[in-house]
Structures are given as structure tokens and as C-alpha cells.
Amino acid sequence: MTITDQPTDAAVLPTGEPVDSAIERGRRAYELDRKHVFHSWSAQAQINPMTVLAAQGSYVWDGDGNKLLDFSSQLVNTNIGHQHPKVVAAIAEQAATLCTIAPQHVNDARSEAARLIAERTPGDLNRVFFTNAGADAVEHAVRMARLHTGRYKVLSRYRSYHGGTETAINLTGDPRRWPNDHGNAGIVHFDGPFLYRSTFHAETEEQETQRALEHLDRLVRMEGPSTIAAIILESVPGTAGIMVPPPGYMAGVREICDRHGIVFIADEVMAGFGRTGKWFAIQNFDVVPDLITFAKGVTSGYVPLGGVAINDAIYASFADRAYPGGLTYSGHPLASACAVATINAMEDEGMVDNAARIGRDVLGPGLRDLAARHRSVGEVRGLGVFWAIELVANQQTREPLAPYGGSSPAMTAVLAACKSGGLLPFANFNRVHAVPPCNVTDDEVAEGLRILDAALTVADDYTV
Template identity: 85%
Template sequence: MTATTPQLLPGGRDLDAAIAEGKRAYELDRAHVFHSWSAQAKLSPMTVVAAEGSYVWDGEGNRLLDFSSQMVNTNIGHQHPKVVAAIAEQAAKLCTIAPAHVNDARSEAARLIAERAPGDLNKVFFTNAGADAVEHAVRMARLHTGRHKVLSRYRSYHGGTDTAVNLTGDTRRWPNDNGTSGVVHFNGPFLYRSSFHAETEEQESQRALAYLEQLIAMEGPDTIAAIILESVPGTAGIMIPPPGYMAGVREICDRYGIVFIADEVMAGFGRTGKWFAIQHFDVVPDLMTFAKGVNSGYVPLGGVVINEEIAATFAERAYPGGLTYSGHPLACASAVATINAMEDEGMVTNAARIGEQVLGPGLRELAAKHRSVGEVRGLGVFWAIELVANQETREPLAPYGGSSPAMAATLAACKAGGLLPFANYNRIHAVPPCNVSDDEVAEGLRILDEALTVADGHTS
């Protein structure tokens, strides 16, 4: 399948005019925009001139199936009309107001989030994004416990601000880590590349928990404020925790008075086929961070959902933190519209069904067919394809923290076929919107099939 070039874009916009506007935007971008996580002189970023549903149109006018959901956040797809209308309606009524004042969009968004959160997580502190949600969750845990250390796992990502990037367990931390942030990293369960020489999920879970408890004993339980875990690690590889692991972490935290923070920034709001990924494990954290999917990234928004005990810590004692745009009306109005649209249109149920009946089985068929695929794993519309140079040795197709000509060729084949993938190191993540259709998934699988043939040519 090749990328198509329609003459009109969504909304009736003229394609040629949009391409011309895109070229001008590209020139201005290269002249003035400083990009994140990039060596600036080596960049040649793709221009996007339009988006609708599960598709985007690039600067050449090619339509691409968005299997990345951008940064794994457009959970309801692009330009959902109910959310676009809600933003416009809120802008006409009240664009912004200081966070000290009540606004109805923030109040309703908090209600909808708390209703879907597990257990007694009933208070919401709004932030601008996921990274500052993590910053504030850690601050709350430290103030609540009077302790400083925070434990987080390797193969994780928690954000780009100072505390969040130091919590992160991948290579993006290294240039920012001076060893002074009070963070201690540990190995979490990942059976395909087990650090514990495990052969079964049960062994992996038990050995990972034993290791974690030993680490806590060596660090001193009374020095540890929190353990933060992505409920399902996202950017690091979509590794589903084995049965018993999350419950074991919860028990360890209870025993030592450690706050359990679940990072749901990427995995939350339907992505795994439940409102929050932690709900797959019947575990209730003390704090839960969110962002991305809460409003599909239409307006920047994040937050922390807080349980009763930690909220009570700040009942008579001021919480020392805040943001000018906390609970911004435009952002919260888009969250209300997003959550209601997801509920009304059954998107969370659809994500679960797609994962169980369409995307998961389709990816497993590709894994059986292609020698470049070491493993596929995931839930809902949250899947990773682990690419290897050799299935027996499990040598990754690109090194940890980098890329390779083999990965570059595979990703180029995806785009040439009309697919926009999410890639990290040696993996392609299949992460379409929660309301993706069966036909769109089938289209994505066909393109991936062709691209993996390219990857096969780099295997032994």
C-alpha cells in the first residue's frame, strides 16, 4: 500500500494551499524552533498540515495512518468534533481564571476523574502536563512521610523536568543526573530480558519482589518516601507486570509506610482497555499521576489524584506548590468533553476489544511470520513489537539508547506504506487511538507486515 494524496483535506481545505503553508512553516521551524531531545543540526522534522480521526497528512500531502497517537496521547483520535466544540464554547465563556477561584470546567473534570479512579483517590490537583504531575506527586509523598528517597525502576520514563527526569530509568536521564536527587533505581520485571534469570512469569514476579525488598532493606526503609511505577511502562517497552507483582509492591509499601505512586500518564484513560491500567491488577495506589489521554492532548493538562490519607495531611497545613494554569478552563473543558465522549461512544470497551480480538492476534501472527520479531506484548491499544537481529540470542535490532540502519530502513518502510509509527530503540509500538476501527487496524497490520519484511533482511 502506498500513501495517498487527496485533493481536499478535512474541513474542505485546499491541499495545495496547505502544502504551501506547510513549507513556510517548515522554514520558520528550522530558523527559530528549538526541538526537544534532539541535536538541532541533524533534524529534518515531518510537517503535519492536517489531522482527522486516525489519520494525519504530512507536508507533501500524504495521508498516514497514525499508529503513534502522536506521543501516545490522542486517545480519541484527531479533531474529535465534540471536544473541538467544547473548547470553542469554553473560550467564548471563560478563557482563563486564576486557580484560586472556582471554575465549573475544573470542578466537573475533577468529578469525572475521581469517579473513574480506583479506591479512595478522590481529590485532584491539576498540573500542566505529566512531568509536573510527577514532580508534585513526589513532593506530596516526601512531605507526607517526612522522608526523601524515591525508588523508581530502570526501563521507565517519568518526564523531562528535574525530578521526573532523574526518576526516569532510561538514557535520557544520564546527562541530567548528578546523583543528588534522592532517587534510587531498581530492576523491574521484564521476562523477555529478565534480570533475574527467570523462566516463568511466576519466577519473574517473585524474584523481582524479593530483589526490591532486599534493596529497601539495604537503603533503609525509614529513608524511603515513595516507590513510583508506571502501571504499564510505556516508552520503555510496554512490559505488562506479571501476575502478583503490583500487589506485591503494594504490600511492601504498606509494610514500610512507603507511598505507592502509580504513573498513568501514558497508560491511563482507556489506553489499556480500562480507564486506568492499574485497574488490571486490582491494586489501589496512594497517588496517581495522569496527563496525555485525559483530553487527548488537545490542550495541555495533567494532574495528581490523591487518596484520603495524603489529602488529610494538607487539610490544616498548606500544600507548598501550585501553578498559574492549574485547572485551566480550556484544558479542563476539553477533559470533560473527552471523558464524556469516551464514555458515550464506548471507546474504553472498544480499546479492550481491539486488543483482544484484532490488534493482539494480528501482531502475534506477524511475530510468527517474521524472524525479526522477538516478542509482541501489550493490552488494549498499547502494544510493543520487539525487533531483534537474532531470535535465539535476542540481540536487539538497535542498541539500547540508539537506533541503527536496520531500524531506520524499517521505519522508512512504514512511512512509505502510509503508516506513522511510534518507535524507540529497537521497538515499534502499535498504539492507535482507543476508537480505532477494525479496518484501520487491519490496514496498519498490512503495512507493518511489509515493513517487517525489510527488518527481516537485517537478521541472521
């Protein structure tokens, strides 16, 4: 249903702009996009990107004026929803005060953002190096680890994503790495725990943890512990499938790192800032890494910002020697002010607790109910407002509804059913992710579950 099909008082966007004029504006934007914009991760001539005319809270309006419940949080980054008034106001206030300043100078927005982040990181990760986004946060975390240890190799897991820059894409463990991986970046991949599709022939979480840790420990010994600078893990892998680590796994990785003097980097770019019901996902496992990379939710994506939270030992490596790295926009005042307002809004409005409650009491149970009623669902898994629905063609064989690294007519039909029902999903390969904002309401989750229910009925038609 389009906005113009609704009552007359709803025939305007949240901005007050009439829908008809917004649609015309959107058509012009689409025309210019297709003439001049080069899209990421895409075959340029084969895409038909959706135009977004407006967004508010948990909803967006597409180029035809359709109102869609945003169960994607865009790229899982609008953790406080769209257009939060306190954050929009803070950006405007900062712009009126100080738009930009070089990073060698102190600015109060950056100082306060660093304080608020350091207050929420676990352990002694009390210093923050600001970057523009998540990929360069990973680049700098790896650089810090290499300089701190004097070693070069970095270990990362398959079924992971760490960013699109040179080191980050080589660290990535999904097919997007393949065209960019020449086997010369000092990266070694390993299998992490994923019981539903276990590579360790495990039948229980305990077996999966034990065998995954044995695999990692053996790899470290075979590669040579004295050659390994860091192990990087998404605390909860995001795009790769939201596979929550089983009990004991993260603690086991911490022990392996401690035993061999390896830096443990927790990638919190997607899982951080409330998404799992904790400020940082690693806090679900009572483990303290040496470095944390973050981005996305720290500003809810309103202004690009990323960073590395650094522990005392690594900070000490650069106390009396220069760190050889920097960015023109490190701790940019507009981005920093946005981070301050975002964190304060999350705190003041209890969004992290809300995310935990939604996952525990509403979204998790609702998704498990869908799994029980739809033969196309192999598994649902997640924490907080960070969930994946694994779709299969056959529950017994666990054949995915789309191949690893690709899509399928079945997935295309499922996603079309989501959108026609009024839901904007996040999807990857054979999965639909349910990742609404941290301040999503119970009613909005119920709405999303109703639309997913209908879309999964479409998926059921492709199963045996």
C-alpha cells in the same frame, strides 16, 4: 501515494483546504521551524522534522500531502483520535464563556473535570490537583509523598520514563536521564520485571514476579525503609517498552509499601484513560495506589493538562497545613472543559471497551500472527491499544535490532518502510509500538497490520 494521486474529490484536506495550498503553507512553516524552533530531545542540526498539515480521526497528512495512519497517537496521547467534533466544540464553547481564571477561584469546568476523574479512579483517590502536564504531575506527587511521610528517597525502576523536569528526569530509568543525573536527587533505581530480557534469570512469569519482588524488598531493606518516601512505577511502562507486569507483581509492590509506610505512586501519564482497555492501567491488577499521576489521554492532547489523584490519607496531611505548591494554570478552564468533553466522549462512545476489544480480538492476535511469520520479531506484548513489537537481529540470542539507547540502519529502514506504506509509527530503540487511538476501527487496525507486515519483511533482511 499522495492525496493528489487520489480521485479529484480527495484532493482537499479534511478542513476543505486544497492540498496544493496546504503544501505551500507547510513549506513556509518548515522554513520558519528550522530558523526559530528548538526541538526537544534532538541534535538541532541533524533533524528533518515531518510537517503535519492536517489530522482527522486516525489519520494525519504530512507536508507532502501524504495520508498516514497514525499508529503512534502522536506521543501516545490522542486517545480519541484527532479533531473529535464534540471536543473541538467544547473548547470553542468554553473559550466563548471563560478563557482563563486564576486557580484560587472556582470554575465549573475544573470542578466537573475533577468529578469525572475521581469517579473513575480506584479506591479513595477522590481529590485532584491539576497540573499542566505529566512531568509536573510527577514532580508534585513526589513532593506530596515527601511531605506526607517526612522522608526523602524515592525508588523507581530502570526501563521507565517519568518526564523531563528535574525530579521527573532523575526518576526516569532510560538513557535520557544520564546527561541530567548527578546522583544527588534522592532517587534509587531498581530492576522491574521484564521476562523477555530478565535480569533475574527467570524462566516463568511466576519466577519473574517472585525474584523481582525479592530484589525490591532487599533494596528497601538495604536503603532503610524509614528513609523512603515513595515508590513510583508506570502501571504499564510505556516508552520503555510496554512491559505488562506479570501476575502478582503490582500487588507485591503494594504490600511492600504498606509494610514500611511508603507511598505508592502509579504513573498513568501514558497508560491512563483507556489505553489498556481500562480507565486506568492499574485497574488491570486490582491494586489501589496512594497517588496517580495522569496527563496525555485526559484531554487526548488537545489542550495540555495533567494532574495528581490523591487518596484520603495524603489529602488529610494538607487539610490543616498549606500544600506548598501551585501553578498559574492549575485546572485552566479551556483544558478542563477539554477533559470533560474527552471523558464524556469516551464514555458515550464506548471507547474504553473498544480499546479492550481491539487488543483482545484484533490487534493482539494480528501482532502475534506477524511475530509467527517474521524472524525479526522477538516478542509482541501489550494490552488494549498499547503494544510493543520487539525487533531482534537473532531470535535465539535476542540481540536487539538497535542498541539500547540508540538506533541503527536496520531500524531506519523499517521506519521508512512504515511511512512509505502509509503508516506513522511510534518507535524507540529496537521497538515499534502499535498504539492507535482507543476508538480505532477494525478496518484501520487491519490496514496498519498490513503495512507493518511489509515493514517487518524489510526488518527480516537484517536478521540471521
